[in-house]
Amino acid sequence: MDALKLLALDQDDLAIISAHVQDGVFKVGDISFSARAGQLSIVLNRFVWEKAQRKQKSFERRRAAITFKRVNAVRSIGFDRSKREEVLSLLAIRFVQDGDGPEGRIEVLLSGGGTISMDVEVIEVQLADTGGAWETGFMPSHPGN
Secondary structure (H helix, E strand, C coil), X not given: CCCCEEEECCHHHHHHHHHHHCCCEEEHHHEEEECCCXXXXXXXXXXXXXXXXXXXXXXXXXXXXXXXXXXXXXXXECCCCCCCCCEEXXXXXXXXXXXXXXXXXEEEEEHHHCEEEEEECCCCEEEEEEEEEEEECCCCCCCCC
């Protein structure tokens, strides 16, 4: 089995997870936040960049879950949380540190200018493939690629 399982505990680790979920797509209804647990999860269809080569005719997507832990507060900008069927596309995940300590803000940047912003105690993020893979004929592209 080649299912991906990653854990991020610092900014370098988070950059690796960000690269693996770039161009992942999910519905607004696939975002779940538990204030009691201090956890936000997103279930998404990620593009499998680690297997993609430009000359291929087909590519792969996998169902995956990304979980952000030790979350104190969440804000969303640029999309309507009540439109649960709206599809969002993830561009990147970044961390903005507050002062000298480990606390800060994790931002999930979305196409179209949307953002999910989380106030966190520390970086603690898990990514895991949760289902099988399926073929897609489309490879996401970005300006400059």
